[in-house]
Every structure is written in structure tokens, then in C-alpha cells.
Amino acid sequence: MVISILRKRVLLAGAVALVVGGISGCQIFGLAGAVSAQLERSKQIEVLAEYDGLRNHTVAVVVQSDPSMLYEFPTVAANVTANLSARLASNVGGVRLLDPRVVLQWQYQTPHWSSLPYGQIASDLGVERVVLVDVYEYRLNPPGNTWVWDGVCAATIGVIEAQSLDADEFAATFSVTSRFPDLEGVSRESANARQIETGLLTKFLQEASWLFFDHIEDKYPDD
Secondary structure, rough: OHHHHHHHHHHHHHHHHHHHHOHHHHHHHHHHHHHHHHHHHEEEEOOOOOOOOOOOOOOOOOOEHHHHHHHHHHOOOHHHHHHHHHHHHHHOOEEEEEOOOHHHHHHHHHHOOOHHOOHHHHHHHHOOOOEEEEEEEEEOOOOOOOOOOOOEEEEEEEEEEOOOOOOOOOEEEEEEEEEEOOOOEOOOOOHHHHHHHHHHHHHHHHHHHHHHHEEEEEEEOOO
């Protein structure tokens, strides 16, 4: 029995030696390099907030967009208002978000609101901070091609601080451009408009909200 076990161990060792011996030094280093590269690509990192001034303040999210865009996509402004407010409320410490329904009602009752001084917008809404999202591009297809999906949501995001020395100037501004799907050439046969719009808004809301709180994201998001 002992001899049998020893024989098996010798045979196993020999098999391992043959396998290893059949791989050249370059192949071993190449394999190790590929594994290392894959681990590096899958890393996640902590990213600090680019603007940390919403904490412990009252905040309103206000969305501005072109009338022609609202005609084609009538729910975009309300979706961004409600869902960005919800993400900030869930992730920013001590923040108190004004009910999105109050914001939308104020916009409806104040049709000239976009021409008001920034400080007055904050004053009218009764908040200490306003996150003003100006969506200047929103589409699901490339221009002139309705057979391929290529969603884009681009916005300038400015922060109004009601108590600052110059409340009529943005305390901070950012540009966010989100695209969905990530793959090129996705046809109408592969997905419908609702799926593309849901994916696009989800990605935009994530990237826009990340400006305001520490978070974890992929080190190489394009891989």
C-alpha cells in the first residue's frame, strides 16, 4: 500500500514537472502578466466628492432644458429632478432635499424662472443651496439615423449658494456627458427606446450625483 501511494506521488510529481516543463519562461511571465493586467483593470477606487458643500444644508434640484427637447422627451426634466434629489438625499450626510413636486410646481407657476438671478431662485425656493442642471443635449439616436441606438445626455451643473457674497454667481460648475449603450452599432432590433432611455438616465444620474459625495467607482470605467 505504501509503495502504491509513493508510486502515485512520483507519477503526479512527474506529470506536474512535464506540464511546467512544457511551458517556456516567456509563456509563464506572459500568463502572469495577463493575470496581473486583468486584476488591474478590475480594480475599484474611492473618489472624493468634487463639491462637498451640500452637507447639512437645505437643497433644491432644479432642471432646465430646451423646449424642443421637452417636446420630444416630456418626462426627462421631471425624472432628473426627482431621481437626482433622491440620490442626493440618500448619500449626502445631513442634507435636506426640497420635495421635487414643490420644485416642479414652482417652475410651472413661474414660467420666467430661468431669467431670474440665481440668488432669487434660491430665495424663492427657500433653500440654502440649488443644484441647477441645464440639460443642453438629450437624444437616443445619432442625428439622422433612427435605426441605431446612441444615447447621449449632456448637462452643465451649477451650484448656487444662497449665503455667499455673490449668490448670483455659481459657486461651482461641472460638465457631465453620459452615453448609453457603451457598445457601438446597437440596432433597434436589439433593444427598444424605453430600455435605452432607462439605461441612459440611470448612467447620467449616477455620474451627476457622484459629484456631491465620496463614492467607489471602476478605476478604468471604459474597459
